[in-house]
Amino acid sequence: xxxxxxxxxxxxxxxxxxxxxxxxxxxxxxxxxxxxxxxxxxxxxxxxxxxxxxxxxxxxxxxxxxxxxxxxxxxxxxxxxxxxxxxxxxxxxxxxxxxxxxxxxxxxxxxxxxxxxxxxxxxxxxxxxxxxxxxxxxxxxxxxxxxxxxxxxxxxxxxxxxxxxxxxxxxxxxxxxxxxxxxxxxxxxxxxxxxxxxxxxxxxxxxxxxxxxxxxxxxxxxxxxxxxxxxxxxxxxxxxxxxxxxxxxxxxxxxxxxxxxxxxxxxxxxxxxxxxxxxxxxxxxxxxxxxxxxxxxxxxxxxxxxxxxxxxxxxxxxxxxxxxx
Amino acid sequence: xxxxxxxxxxxxxxxxxxxxxxxxxxxxxxxxxxxxxxxxxxxxxxxxxxxxxxxxxxxxxxxxxxxxxxxxxxxxxxxxxxxxxxxxxxxxxxxxxxxxxxxxxxxxxxxxxxxxxxxxxxxxxxxxxxxxxxxxxxxxxxxxxxxxxxxxxxxxxxxxxxxxxxxxxxxxxxxxxxxxxxxxxxxxxxxxxxxxxxxxxxxxxxxxxxxxxxxxxxxxxxxxxxxxxxxxxxxxxxxxxxxxxxxxxxxxxxxxxxxxxxxxxxxxxxxxxxxxxxxxxxxxxxxxxxxxxxxxxxxxxxxxxxxxxxxxxxxxxxxxxxxxxxxxxxxxxxxxxxxxxxxxxxxxxxxxxxxxxxxxxxxxxxxxxxxxxxxxxxxxxxxxxxxxxxxxxxxxxxxxxxxxxxxxxxxxxxxxxxxxxxxxxxxxxxxxxxxxxxxxxxxxxxxxxxxxxxxxxxxxxxxxxxxxxxxxxxxxxxxxxxxxxxxxxxxxxxxxxxxxxxxxxxxxxxxxxxxxxxxxxxxxxxxxxxxxxxxxxxxxxxxxxxxxxxxxxxxxxxxxxxxxxxxxxxxxxxxxxxxxxxxxxxxxxxxxxxxx
Numbered sequence: 001x002x003x004x005x006x007x008x009x010x011x012x013x014x015x016x017x018x019x020x021x022x023x024x025x026x027x028x029x030x031x032x033x034x035x036x037x038x039x040x041x042x043x044x045x046x047x048x049x050x051x052x053x054x055x056x057x058x059x060x061x062x063x064x065x066x067x068x069x070x071x072x073x074x075x076x077x078x079x080x081x082x083x084x085x086x087x088x089x090x091x092x093x094x095x096x097x098x099x100x101x102x103x104x105x106x107x108x109x110x111x112x113x114x115x116x117x118x119x120x121x122x123x124x125x126x127x128x129x130x131x132x133x134x135x136x137x138x139x140x141x142x143x144x145x146x147x148x149x150x151x152x153x154x155x156x157x158x159x160x161x162x163x164x165x166x167x168x169x170x171x172x173x174x175x176x177x178x179x180x181x182x183x184x185x186x187x188x189x190x191x192x193x194x195x196x197x198x199x200x201x202x203x204x205x206x207x208x209x210x211x212x213x214x215x216x217x218x219x220x221x222x223x224x225x226x227x228x229x230x231x232x233x234x235x236x237x238x239x240x241x242x243x244x245x246x247x248x249x250x251x252x253x254x255x256x257x258x259x260x261x262x263x264x265x266x267x268x269x270x271x272x273x274x275x276x277x278x279x280x281x282x283x284x285x286x287x288x289x290x291x292x293x294x295x296x297x298x299x300x301x302x303x304x305x306x307x308x309x310x311x312x313x314x315x316x317x318x319x320x321x322x323x324x325x
Numbered sequence: 326x327x328x329x330x331x332x333x334x335x336x337x338x339x340x341x342x343x344x345x346x347x348x349x350x351x352x353x354x355x356x357x358x359x360x361x362x363x364x365x366x367x368x369x370x371x372x373x374x375x376x377x378x379x380x381x382x383x384x385x386x387x388x389x390x391x392x393x394x395x396x397x398x399x400x401x402x403x404x405x406x407x408x409x410x411x412x413x414x415x416x417x418x419x420x421x422x423x424x425x426x427x428x429x430x431x432x433x434x435x436x437x438x439x440x441x442x443x444x445x446x447x448x449x450x451x452x453x454x455x456x457x458x459x460x461x462x463x464x465x466x467x468x469x470x471x472x473x474x475x476x477x478x479x480x481x482x483x484x485x486x487x488x489x490x491x492x493x494x495x496x497x498x499x500x501x502x503x504x505x506x507x508x509x510x511x512x513x514x515x516x517x518x519x520x521x522x523x524x525x526x527x528x529x530x531x532x533x534x535x536x537x538x539x540x541x542x543x544x545x546x547x548x549x550x551x552x553x554x555x556x557x558x559x560x561x562x563x564x565x566x567x568x569x570x571x572x573x574x575x576x577x578x579x580x581x582x583x584x585x586x587x588x589x590x591x592x593x594x595x596x597x598x599x600x601x602x603x604x605x606x607x608x609x610x611x612x613x614x615x616x617x618x619x620x621x622x623x624x625x626x627x628x629x630x631x632x633x634x635x636x637x638x639x640x641x642x643x644x645x646x647x648x649x650x651x652x653x654x655x656x657x658x659x660x661x662x663x664x665x666x667x668x669x670x671x672x673x674x675x676x677x678x679x680x681x682x683x684x685x686x687x688x689x690x691x692x693x694x695x696x697x698x699x700x701x702x703x704x705x706x707x708x709x710x711x712x713x714x715x716x717x718x719x720x721x722x723x724x725x726x727x728x729x730x731x732x733x734x735x736x737x738x739x740x741x742x743x744x745x746x747x748x749x750x751x752x753x754x755x756x757x758x759x760x761x762x763x764x765x766x767x768x769x770x771x772x773x774x775x776x777x778x779x780x781x782x783x784x785x786x787x788x789x790x791x792x793x794x795x796x797x798x799x800x801x802x803x804x805x806x807x808x809x810x811x812x813x814x815x816x817x818x819x820x821x822x823x824x825x826x827x828x829x830x831x832x833x834x835x836x837x838x839x840x841x842x843x844x845x846x847x848x849x850x851x852x853x854x855x856x857x858x859x860x861x862x863x864x865x866x867x868x869x870x871x872x873x874x875x876x877x878x879x880x881x882x883x884x885x886x887x888x889x890x891x892x893x894x895x896x897x898x899x900x901x902x903x904x905x906x907x908x909x910x911x912x913x914x915x916x917x918x919x920x921x
Binding site: 280 | 390394397400401403406408486487489490491493494497543546551552564566567568569570572589591593594595596597600603604607608610611787788790791792793796837839
């Protein structure tokens with residue numbers, strides 16, 4: 001119980017520190033975006049059929065002619081009231097745009113994270129328990145290949161094989177499947193297989209290496225030897241004693257990766273046309289739609305800060321040796 | 326071809342000795358676009374052809390879903406705000422104009438009962454007004470009737486500067502009045518030869534008064550219907566996720582019998598052009614893919630599967646080379662390329678002549694663009710592959726060397742020609758885009774052989790095409806000797822297109838580089854020709870002036886056409902659709918169908 005009370009104080013202190021750091025992040029983001037070249041209404045300027053007054057009126061309407069600090073202040077003030085801003089390009093609320101993309105992002109990226117974990121933990125543990133065995137060598141090789149190959153490459157290879165040669169899977173992700181019942185789920189699974197595999201294998205590969213080294217660190221410790229010498233079976237030693245301890249850093253690593261589930265995967269989303277947050281971010285950047293870029297990046301920043309805190313807390317909770325002060 | 330020749334041809338068409346098509350082709354051969362050619366016939370008393378419909382289905386619906394792939398999805402669906410073609414194409418699923426442009430540049434009635442002509446009383450003889458008769462019995466998707474009030478409202482909505490409509494230019498200088506419930510009159514301030522602008526084509530889509538009346542002017546962005554279109558078109562709105570997906574279902578009360586053929590439509594966005602082509606040509610996941618800016622070689626390879634085909638639709642967009650008439654390297658009153666200066670070397674007409682001989686349009690077409698970029702020297706060209714006879718493509722390094730030698734530009738020790746201490750060294754800029762860099766290389770190589778040193782510069786597209794006054798690298802500032810880009814001619818009338826050659830339109834610091842004359846060419850002769858086109862009511866004389874203006878600019882080597890940039894799209898084998906280079910890709914969506 002002692003631990004619990006201390007950690008509450010710790011959490012409160014950490015939460016308070018979050019406020020200035022988030023403000024700082026938002027100022028940097030806003031200033032960067034405001035100073036970047038480009039104008040959301042450029043397309044109007046280069047169009048001979050549009051008189052310059054239209055562009056001027058639009059700039060005035062969206063407050064683009066105000067000084068940066070004033071725009072930042074408006075943005076922050078609106079945010080406090082839960083208003084994420086208004087997209088220049090789509091003329092709709094930024095929060096609506098983000099909410100439209102969120103479910104798909106959570107499903108696809110979430111599934112790929114789960115796939116990564118489901119593959120990485122058993123493979124990493126097995127590889128570590130038999131270091132330098134054939135299995136370890138193979139696992140290591142694949143892990144290296146996995147995280148050295150960029151997702152745009154594996155994505156294209158999968159498309160060429162499974163969509164174009166074999167014609168098994170669609171390579172355009174559609175969020176509006178009209179089928180009902182089982183067919184609905186089947187269609188969704190079918191179109192998710194490739195993007196989830198690409199992302200899952202990429203992240204899984206890095207995680208395998210991490211789990212393996214973490215288990216190797218623990219397996220040599222004295223208490224494991226003690227457990228073995230007490231005559232506990234090897235399987236039990238690994239699952240009860242080794243893995244439990246070894247997974248502590250893995251849990252925090254996974255927690256730190258959680259913000260990615262929200263911010264999406266820009267490249268993979270582009271290849272498979274997955275309408276996730278990542279593709280929203282990139283199209284908004286390309287069209288200089290600063291309110292949307294600001295919204296997405298700031299949400300990501302918040303999540304990174306929050307999950308850092310969660311990782312800290314989890315770490316302490318899982319490993320009582322770490323004290324909060 | 327002069328004015329009298331054109332009149333002779335018109336006479337032949339009237340007498341039935343020459344087909345409309347033949348006439349249009351003859352016009353295109355001399356550089357007059359099909360829309361203008363069509364208008365010449367109309368105002369000469371020959372009715373616009375209504376081409377025989379090829380639409381086969383005998384009942385509405387039953388065609389299943391129509392799946393369109395736009396690799397940049399629409400981001401908004403109010404046609405008056407739709408700047409990008411993707412947004413216009415998306416809006417066009419639901420909204421319609423009074424009339425649309427067909428591939429041959431003729432008007433096709435949509436919400437109009439008929440196309441106005443002098444004969445049916447639609448066109449005033451003095452060119453001061455046009456009267457549109459509206460189709461009766463048309464209803465908006467919510468059941469309310471479509472009337473003249475809606476048409477007048479669109480004018481009020483778009484012309485209000487506070488609305489900040491992209492379409493404002495088509496509406497601010499006209500006056501629209503309701504004649505009766507189904508007739509509107511568009512009056513011009515001065516005699517206007519090109520009358521088919523307001524309520525026609527991409528900028529003519531009509532929105533309903535009853536849903537937008539409260540959101541005119543500054544409140545325009547708050548209209549809920551901005552995101553949930555209610556139009557008169559063949560499909561009714563179902564769902565919209567900006568940048569990703571637009572869906573619609575067949576309109577059961579569409580005003581044309583037996584249309585549309587498809588039960589639903591979806592327009593998916595995102596991804597890149599190559600994979601969009603794949604999804605139609607190789608896997609057949611989609612029926613139609615738009616704007617395939619892909620190397621022709623790749624398209625041809627994808628086409629081999631036989632699941633679909635690529636169509637190249639001619640329009641007016643032109644990739645061209647501009648030669649600076651001012652000095653980009655001297656700053657005067659805070660701006661380079663100032664009108665007060667003259668280019669040190671390019672102002673010598675012999676140098677320009679030599680440079681023109683060093684542009685190898687044919688090789689650029691053959692090795693870079695293929696079907697997607699037919700070579701041309703013209704700046705204004707018709708919707709056809711025919712080139713103007715007045716400006717043949719000539720590539721001749723020896724001749725260029727000869728001209729420069731005679732003009733006194735002698736090769737120095739470094740192989741670069743110079744005269745009076747001024748070297749023929751140029752900086753040639755364009756945006757970062759693979760075909761453009763290849764084109765630059767081809768021209769640089771040829772120039773080298775003639776003793777001209779060209780330094781290549783490429784600028785990120787988002788900077789090059791921006792209107793950022795603080796950035797020196799924008800195409801409108803033109804702070805280099807040569808530059809190249811594509812200018813679009815979305816409207817079939819060359820009026821705005823040809824502003825490129827009007828003295829007062831020069832891009833300068835004073836107008837924040839928003840003038841349309843990028844080369845800053847100051848030519849009284851060109852100005853006079855342009856003024857003629859503005860005032861001339863007789864389309865024949867007007868067309869002749871446009872041709873002369875084009876020839877003047879090309880023959881003085883102010884600009885040089887490199888390749889045409891037609892619209893390239895892919896469709897599945899069974900899909901029948903007419904794509905017009907003068908209107909949106911989806912302008913004729915009601916008539917699309919699949920062979921059984």
